[in-house]
Amino acid sequence: MKKLLVLSLFFFGALAAAQEKGPAKPAAGHDFLKQFSGHWDCDVEMVLEPGKPAIKSKSKMV
Secondary structure, three states: OHHHHHHHHHHHHHHHHHHHHOOOOOOHHHHHHHHHOOOEEEEEEEOOOOOOOOEEEEEEEO
């Protein structure tokens, strides 16, 4: 029970400290990841067992 209390106090203390600093600023890696944002259409074909027909699937991601 003591451990839970200590962990709770630590978590809420860290949360309060993070809110005082404001939102985090983007790091260098975020520029690289921007190229992958947007709308994606996906056509997937999977062969699970040799000799069996492939399973086809379509999806969209935003």
